[in-house]
Amino acid sequence: MMRRALPLLGLLLLPGCLGATSGYGPQSYGSQGYGSSGYGQRGRCDTGFSVVNQSGATVQELYFNPSSRRDWGPDRLGRNQLPPGRSTSYRASSEAPHDFRVVWENGRASELRHVDVCAVSTITVTRSGLRAS
Template structure:
């Protein structure tokens, strides 16, 4: 009986294997791939002391993403955000002023430009 069971199990496994997708083949989900790379450009006349960003679904800004660094006029910084979706961004200049932009879809935007008038998304 044991000898007849083994070929039956092997045949069942082969049939089921034909129904499952090959892991080496790409799977199309119907949704586009989201590039979460963001570039921050300081086109203002002041130094940016602090840069904050967080998913729009969370409360609070979290840590200063520049840490001990600053963004002088003309400097840029680039990051890859952890998740797709909407994010809120905030900068604080060396003169104490701040600017915010909210609900930025990082799948569609790739750049935050800091200007004297505030933040511009593109």
């Protein structure tokens, strides 16, 4: 009876020992950080962000594209506008730094360049321009 119990006991204890020493247990996943910005770690950062209008004026057009592109691309608001006090959410198509541009309904524009979309979750439109945080 004792000879059968020892191998069984070894099988029961073995998975716990392997998980603790191999780094494959649950404790090894929750503690991995992605650095301060996460840029350059493909597929590992959240490129989602919100654009919040705190300028007191309606934003007529919104553009953003990777900084490496020479054009602004399409107006991300389309037929919509972004009134004061409102926000909208987007996801950048890549982890590369992005440039942002808004145009208010009076034609005035503001730009913000080389924003790390891995480190920023909010683009705030203010009376003095754009701010990333």
